[in-house]
Amino acid sequence: MISLGIIEDDRFLRRNIEECVGMVNDVNLSFSFNSMEAFLEQIHVLDEPYIVFIDLGLPGISGLEGITYIRKQWNEVHIVVITGNDDENIVFDCIQRGANGYLLKPFKIKDLFDNIDIIRSGGALITPQVALKLFSKIHKPQESFEDVTSSLTARERDVVNELLKGLTYKEISFALGISTTTVNDHIKNVYIKLDVRSKSELLAKILKR
Amino acid sequence: MISLGIIEDDRFLRRNIEECVGMVNDVNLSFSFNSMEAFLEQIHVLDEPYIVFIDLGLPGISGLEGITYIRKQWNEVHIVVITGNDDENIVFDCIQRGANGYLLKPFKIKDLFDNIDIIRSGGALITPQVALKLFSKIHKPQESFEDVTSSLTARERDVVNELLKGLTYKEISFALGISTTTVNDHIKNVYIKLDVRSKSELLAKILKR
DNA sequence: GATTAACTCCCTTTAATAAGGGATAACCTA
DNA sequence: TAGGTTATCCCTTATTAAAGGGAGTTAATC
Numbered sequence: 001m002i003s004l005g006i007i008e009d010d011r012f013l014r015r016n017i018e019e020c021v022g023m024v025n026d027v028n029l030s031f032s033f034n035s036m037e038a039f040l041e042q043i044h045v046l047d048e049p050y051i052v053f054i055d056l057g058l059p060g061i062s063g064l065e066g067i068t069y070i071r072k073q074w075n076e077v078h079i080v081v082i083t084g085n086d087d088e089n090i091v092f093d094c095i096q097r098g099a100n101g102y103l104l105k106p107f108k109i110k111d112l113f114d115n116i117d118i119i120r121s122g123g124a125l126i127t128p129q130v131a132l133k134l135f136s137k138i139h140k141p142q143e144s145f146e147d148v149t150s151s152l153t154a155r156e157r158d159v160v161n162e163l164l165k166g167l168t169y170k171e172i173s174f175a176l177g178i179s180t181t182t183v184n185d186h187i188k189n190v191y192i193k194l195d196v197r198s199k200s201e202l203l204a205k206i207l208k209r
Numbered sequence: 210m211i212s213l214g215i216i217e218d219d220r221f222l223r224r225n226i227e228e229c230v231g232m233v234n235d236v237n238l239s240f241s242f243n244s245m246e247a248f249l250e251q252i253h254v255l256d257e258p259y260i261v262f263i264d265l266g267l268p269g270i271s272g273l274e275g276i277t278y279i280r281k282q283w284n285e286v287h288i289v290v291i292t293g294n295d296d297e298n299i300v301f302d303c304i305q306r307g308a309n310g311y312l313l314k315p316f317k318i319k320d321l322f323d324n325i326d327i328i329r330s331g332g333a334l335i336t337p338q339v340a341l342k343l344f345s346k347i348h349k350p351q352e353s354f355e356d357v358t359s360s361l362t363a364r365e366r367d368v369v370n371e372l373l374k375g376l377t378y379k380e381i382s383f384a385l386g387i388s389t390t391t392v393n394d395h396i397k398n399v400y401i402k403l404d405v406r407s408k409s410e411l412l413a414k415i416l417k418r
Numbered sequence: 419g420a421t422t423a424a425c426t427c428c429c430t431t432t433a434a435t436a437a438g439g440g441a442t443a444a445c446c447t448a
Numbered sequence: 449t450a451g452g453t454t455a456t457c458c459c460t461t462a463t464t465a466a467a468g469g470g471a472g473t474t475a476a477t478c
Contacts, residue, residue, distance in 0.1 A: 092347065095344050095347045095348060096347050096348060097348075098348050099344070100341070100344060118337040121337075122338060122341060123336070123337025123338045123340060123341050124337055124340035124341040124343075124344045125337070126335070126337070126340050127332070128327040128330070128332025128333055128334070128335070129330075129331060129332045131332060131333035131335050131340065132309070132331060132332050132333040134333070134343075135304050135308070135309060135333045138301065138304045138305050138347075139304060139305060139306075139307050153423085153424060153425085154424090155424075155425065155426095156424095163409060164413055165413055166405070166407060166409045166410030166411075166412070166413035166414070167409075168407065168409075168463095168464065168465085169464070169465070170464085178425085178426070178427090179426080179427060179428085180464095181426090181427060181428065181429085182425075182426055182427065184465080184466075184467090185425085185426075185427085186425085186426095187465085187466085188466075188467070188468095189424095191466085191467090196375070197466080198375060198377065198434085198465080198466075199408070199409050199465075199466095200372060200375045200376075200377075200408050200409065200412055201375030202375075203375070203409060203412040203413065203416065204373055204374055204375035204412065204416075205375070207412065207413075207416035362453090362454065362455085363454095364454075364455065364456095365454095377433095377434065377435090378434070378435070379433095379434085387455085387456070387457090388456080388457065388458090389434095390456090390457060390458065390459090391455075391456055391457065393435080393436075393437090394455085394456080394457085395455085395456095396435090396436085397436075397437070397438095400436080400437090406436080406437095407435080407436075407464085408435075408436095
């Protein structure tokens with residue numbers, strides 16, 4: 001027997017899910033709200049459900065923020081995002097905030113309930129199409145990082161790698177067996193090539209995604 | 210009609226896949242090697258296949274490095290990793306290097322061929338179990354980032370956010386409407402709380418994954 | 419054989435950062 | 449009300465970083 005919560009502003013879809021819950025023997029409805037605001041008012045008096053279905057496009061507090069609220073409150077709950085938006089950045093955001101499933105509209109309610117078994121057997125709910133979006137999002141940072149440092153020489157990249165660890169010029173000179181002035185020289189060249197003017201600008205440029 | 214390549218040192222599994230290719234009408238075998246070394250010798254004279262199956266646990270050059278080689282050579286090919294290792298870091302690494310599928314041993318060869326349709330219809334090949342590993346890997350940095358900054362006050366977090374953009378004390382003081390000495394004060398507190406001694410150490414600590 | 423690129427070292431100066439001190443006002447809590 | 453936290457400001461000093469200059473050594477390229 002598992003419990004299930006819904007946060008969805010589409011009345012038709014919410015009603016649909018509620019009805020399906022009524023038809024399935026081993027699932028019972030824990031709660032059903034049409035906004036995050038309504039949900040947050042009650043969150044402290046609710047028991048942690050097994051699964052929460054949450055819509056991303058809620059009025060007011062978004063479902064994206066909602067994931068963070070829910071994950072902060074409940075550690076074990078399985079959060080399944082329901083949305084028509086398969087933008088790779090949004091998919092990634094949702095998972096980063098702690099979602100365990102990402103279902104793209106339109107889908108059959110029956111299929112959704114069939115797929116709950118995937119969650120129960122220790123898996124994540126994701127369609128191959130959304131998985132591909134996620135993959136391409138994960139693949140991209142790799143490319144852009146290489147793009148950023150591709151214009152550097154091997155030695156300059158060595159210095160940058162030490163810089164990324166948080167070392168000072170003095171520490172880098174010791175680590176690489178060169179003088180601090182040479183470290184300074186390499187870094188000067190790196191700044192020109194990458195169009196930055198300070199260590200922190202460089203780190204921000206390289207480490208951001 | 211799609212073409213398919215294999216790089217797998219398990220003779221039995223490779224033979225198995227080859228036989229299945231022979232049985233399926235719209236798939237033909239492009240190449241089959243038992244090591245990356247053997248494959249790399251031929252890579253320049255091979256046509257880009259539609260799908261490559263690659264084992265991670267190859268002798269010599271690993272399949273992980275292999276993904277990078279293949280992706281560098283062919284932009285469109287669909288790379289499917291086959292391995293018994295579902296460590297979340299390795300899964301993430303493979304995808305970051307450009308894999309489009311991750312199949313966990315043991316599996317039925319027939320299922321694998323059935324699933325090729327997922328790739329052909331623009332999806333990624335991943336089991337719910339591996340997807341969950343991937344999700345938890347993506348979710349973790351978020352947690353650790355929040356852990357790192359959780360001990361900070363709202364104002365200190367404001368300053369850190371400006372720092373992450375690569376701004377100087379002077380620029381931050383302007384951006385937040387406070388004096389540079391106050392910026393310095395907040396940063397001093399942040400350094401104590403997060404146990405670092407410089408801006409770059411802080412950035413490295415927060416931005417690394 | 420001359421040019422170029424990459425790496426190395428040195429000098430200098432100014433700006434930015436780190437870290438120590440102390441102080442005040444607002445707010446919340448015990 | 450006393451004590452703690454937060455946010456703000458000030459002063460000082462030593463270190464680090466940034467950016468300008470010049471110069472020598474390889475190794476490869478032309």
